[in-house]
Amino acid sequence: MKKYALIVAGGSGTRMGSPIAKQYLPIGGKPVLMHTLEKFQDADPEIELTLVLPEADFPFWKKLCEEHAFSVPHHLVPGGRSRFQSVKNGLESLKLNQGTVAIHDGVRPFVSREVILQSFREAEAKGSAIAVIPLKDSIRKLTDDGRSIFQERQYFRLVQTPQTFDLSKIKQAFKVQELGHFTDDATVFEHQGWQVHLIAGNPENIKITTPEDMEFADFLIGKKRG
Template sequence: MNKAAILVAGGKGTRMGAPISKQYLPIGGKPVLMHTLSVFQEVDPQIKLILVLPKEDFAYWNQLCQEYDFQIPHELVAGGNSRFQSVRNGLDSMDWKDGLVAIHDGVRPFVSTEVIENSFLEAERSGSGIAVIALKDSIRKLSDDGKSFYQERQYFRLVQTPQTFQLAKIKKAFEVTEMQQFTDDATVYEHQGWQVSLIAGNPENIKITTPEDLEYGEFLLAKKSGR
């Protein structure tokens, strides 16, 4: 079955406090996005890779690819004004009728190959494969009047990406008008009345947002390389 991955990287990274967006900052000697593209290509060398970036960043990204001699084939698609619109643009760029597509945050370069593989397997079986991890900390729910209430953490999961789907179904799901309740791709899929299927994510699959995340990323890369 045809496989594709849409890597969404439209953010400006204001929390990073850097002069360039977080997806272009280097870790382990190359920009974050190159690590992310590489792990998907490692899973399947034939996978179709779609990188969704702000249109105004295309020239800068192409310059980075030349600078770092980055040669993994991928297609650039212009992002929208929201993550929902950026994902829809990525989906609209595909002319396949059938297949599987993983939708992934471009600034999550530490997703494991096993998680990606399992997300495709589950999506092929049931329609969707959403990476999640269990909570380690206790949690409390806040009410409108300022009170808080204990919650059983075993009934909750933290949602990551990739979120992988059968292409025809997720394309249909994204035909709707954007709504505030669409916090990720799984909620768009659920809006059609379809139940999502969860798979185990990996704890290292952090979303790089702050300088501390970059430091942790350097640690993970050093650990992986045995330094």
Template sequence: MNKAAVIVAGGKGTRMGAPISKQYLPIGGEPVLMRTLRVFHEVDSSIKLILVIPGTDFSYWEALCDQYQFQIPHVLVAGGNSRFQSVRNGLDTLTWEEGLVAIHDGVRPFVKKEVIEHSFREALQSGSGIAVIALKDSIRKLGDDGKSCYQERQDFRLVQTPQTFLLSKIKKAFQVTEIPQFTDDATVYEHQGWQVSLIAGNLENIKITTPEDLAYGEFLLSQGKAK
């Protein structure tokens, strides 16, 4: 079965407040994106890696690869004006009739290998494998009247990536017109009337978007809780 991973990093990372986009910042001695690509490559070196970044960043990324002697094979694809468009651009490069594809945030470098493996197994069996984690805190729902009400936290999950799918189904799902309700790839898949299958993610699989996230990532690495 052909396997691919679309690593999406099309944003500018303005919340980081750094002179360069968050996906290129070093963590543990190398840019975030390189760490993310490496974990998928180490799971299975045959996985076709597709890196979606702004087209204007291609030369900068290639210079970083030279600087860090990064030689893991991957295909560069220009991102779109939204995450939906960036993912679709990545999917469009895959011409296989059958296969599996993991879609993953480029700024989640601490996903565990077993989560990636589980997502591929579940997608092969049921069509999709979406990484989620349970909530630790109590939650409340805000109403239009300004009042709030208690919610059973065990009824909810926090959604991560990878979100892995049968290629034929997710490519069909992304042929529709983008709507605001498409907050991730699972919602695009569900729009076709298909039920998604959830798998256990890992707590360390944070999305690095702020300086605090970057500092926490460095802490995880120093404590040996992430690789």
């Protein structure tokens, strides 16, 4: 079955406090996005990669690829005004309707090979595969009247990407109008009445958002090289 991956990277550098969007900042000597794309190619060279970026960033990205002699094959697709629209644009760029597609945050460069491969296997068998990890800390729910209520953490999971789906189903799911409760691709899929299937993610698969995340990312890169 044909495998696709949409790497979505439409963010700005606002929370990073940088004039350059976080996906282009270097870790281990090259931009975050390049590490992410390499993870998918290394997991399975047959995965067809599509990178969704703001169209205004295309020249800058191509320049970075030249500077770093980056040769991982990928297609560029213009992003939208929201993540929902960016993913929709990426899905619409895929001409076929058969296969499986992993949708992954461009700023999650530490996803493991095992998680990527399992996500495709499970999505092919069950229609979806959402990477999650258990909570380590206690959690409390805040109420409208200012109180907090203890929650049993074993009933909750932190959601990561990749979120991998049967291609025809997720394309159908993204034909709807964008709604406020669409916080990720799984909620769009679930809106159709389909059950999402969870798989174990890897704890290192952080989403790089803040300067502290960049410091931890450099640590992880150094640890892998050491």
